[in-house]
């Protein structure tokens with residue numbers, strides 16, 4: 001099926017193509033100087049001391065958990081309303097994800113009060129997801145976590161460029177922050193991720209683990225700096241390659257402008273839908289200004305109204321999507337009983353995400369806005 005208005009779209013410029021061509025012609029394809037340059041650019045862009053590129057956002061989350069030494073017997077609190085990788089990374093380490101509720105369907109990020117209720121002596125970390133690019137309550141989570149020595153991992157896979165804690169950028173406010181460059185994300189290169197941190201020891205651990213915990217890399221040996229290597233831990237191959245690093249660095253220069261385009265589109269949606277009967281907007285103006293707008297979703301009265309709206313939009317060639325609550329997935333059903341996380345469940349049941357990208361036009365906003373009104 002080819003959609004008249006697809007859910008998302010990617011901007012590729014001549015500069016991107018030139019960066020890719022330069023990389024291919026150089027003959028060096030795996031992690032090397034372009035990956036280093038992409039990391040340096042991200043350090044500067046985020047005003048954070050350390051950034052380690054990896055092969056995906058999921059790999060970034062896994063290495064963040066490993067750098068914190070999470071393992072069997074440890075519990076990590078994760079919002080029930082998120083993409084499953086936020087919980088999968090905990091299970092990769094043998095630790096246990098504990099699902100917590102979001103504040104409300106209108107504010108579908110982790111609720112610090114519910115996090116506090118679920119803390120046990122085994123709780124070692126909280127995964128703060130900035131869902132759809134809207135900032136989670138980092139100050140509230142810090143107040144709960146810091147006195148107990150519980151680490152905060154920011155899952156900023158959907159939130160690069162969001163302001164999460166006053167002025168801090170998403171990924172720089174927790175113990176470690178994880179970004180994704182998956183093709184639907186704001187800074188997309190196909191597949192890729194990054195771990196940000198202010199802690200030099202955690203950064204060193206992530207860098208070691210991303211390449212088998214070897215004491216030298218292929219580039220070091222190619223440039224004659226190292227002849228061989230030792231292996232000093234149990235690591236992985238989570239390296240980024242040069243083509244994606246070159247593409248990511250080329251795209252970074254216009255990321256602020258692309259996020260601003262997404263934000264303007266979100267404002268446009270909100271104006272068109274503010275008084276639409278049967279439609280509830282999520283978040284508020286302040287969150288719209290702080291967020292970086294991975295997705296724009298609205299709430300309908302209930303699941304039935306949402307399903308009907310989906311069909312009306314699909315008939316008009318408008319693609320939409322919906323995020324399931326984690327414990328509704330077969331693999332995650334045993335992690336919480338349905339009915340026990342009411343705000344997350346209502347959010348998952350009632351929302352529909354509408355088309356949004358750095359290419360969204362006013363005509364598309366008109367068409368989608370009118371279709372949503374007709375459906376509700």
Ligand SMILES: *Cc1c(COP(=O)(O)O)cnc(C)c1O
Pocket residue numbers: 056057058059082083085086129155157158180181182191192193
């Ligand atoms: C996309 C995403 C991830 C995983 O990132 P990948 O790059 O696809 O592995 C993790 N958490 C959230 C919230 C995401 O949206």
